[in-house]
Amino acid sequence: MAGILIYSEKTNLAAELITAAQTLGAGAVQAVAINDSGQAETLAAAGAAVYTIENSALIPADVAATAAALQAAAEKLGCDTILLASDRRGKELAGRLAQAMGAGCLTDISALQVNSSHGGSPQGIAPRKR
Amino acid sequence: MKIVVAMKQIPDLQQIRIRNRQPVFDDVPLALGNIDKNALEAALLIKESQGGEVVVLSAGDENVEDTIKEALAAGADEAFLVLDDSLNGAESSVIAAVLAAAIGKIDDAGLILFGEGSGDNYSGQVGSRVAEILGYPQVGFASSIELSGERVTVTRSLEDCDEVLEVPLPAVVSVLADINEPRIPSVTQILKAGKKPKEVLELDELGLDLPAAPVETLSNLAPETQRKRVVVKTVDELLQNLATEGVVRR
Secondary structure, eight states, X not given: OOEEEEEOSSHHHXXXXXXXXXXXXXSOEEEEEESOHHHXXXXXXXXXXXXXXXXTTOOTXXXXXXXXXXXXXXXXXXXXXXXXXXXXXXXXXXXXXXXXXXXXXXXXXXXXXXXXXXXXXXXXEOOOOO | OEEEEEOOEEEOGGGOEEETTEEEOTTOOEEEOHHHHHHHHHHHHHXXXXXXXXXXXXXXXXXXXXXXXXXXXXXXSEEEEEEOGGGTTOOHHHHHHHHHHHHTTXXXXXXXXXXXXXXXXXXXXXXXXXXXXXXXXXXXXXXXXXXXXXXXXXXXXXXXXXXXXXXXXXXXXXXXXXXXXXOOOOHHHHHHHTTSOEEEEEGGGGTOOOOOOSOOOOOOOOOOOOOOOOOOSSHHHHHHHHHHHTSSOO
């Protein structure tokens, strides 16, 4: 696994994702804050290298633009795993970003680990409601 | 304008049994996902108020031809089906590629509706993937949809707020399960459903170079249940235990 990129517009969720990424013990943990320098400070304190994207046209409601920005950030920072919050915004973003990156997408994950026998690919457990 | 509703054929979840923590699919009938029916209902309501045609779109094995009749009976005008045995239970990126290619073959497809998640996996990815492939704007988790000319206004319900968004058509919108109450077709509608037009393509006819599935399901297990193994000898004792557990009142 190369770097892990973290994003959520909600600071508390992004901080939780940083903690989850750190427990994986695989790859540098980097976070993106979009138009929110206040969030950047908190995430840096949580232990991630934080990069801020400043662009007033980039609003969270625009899934396509946010996915494009995160894709560009992941490529630039050398991240092959992206952790997003499992809230509605995150779920919507996840599918679009995965498609743009030609990547797999695991949703509603309650446990995450790195599978060393599969080339360091992420492995998750997803409880499904019936 | 055509409103395309993507619908997934899934096993009837109420009839799946669990044995040794594994789902048993033997003799389980196939059905359309419940949230997909909400998407269909949303499309039918738009059609009834503003006109247009409703096309239901599905990809799966040959049973889809039969399963989709429920949607046609409910009021869809036409079905567009892509058939191949490999599509049953296929990974989200594969289904998204197939659906996007199929949408490209439907003339004047303006609004593409999905349920917020499928009835079986509920991963909610396919709509987002299709939007990305087609380069369309998307709005997820819609609690209301209003068409106005070449634009659609959607109220999106998030955990802590509602957003009202307007996007140009064509667009992909996924609807919430509680956006409406799907109608139940009458017997007459069910009988007429078989006569409605269906365009059926084999997967090969789409000419797709399908992606290798990037996600591998390693296991699919029901949660472990811990039985208490309490043995009772009388009905009174049983009731006492149930009352203690809060299952019944005494």
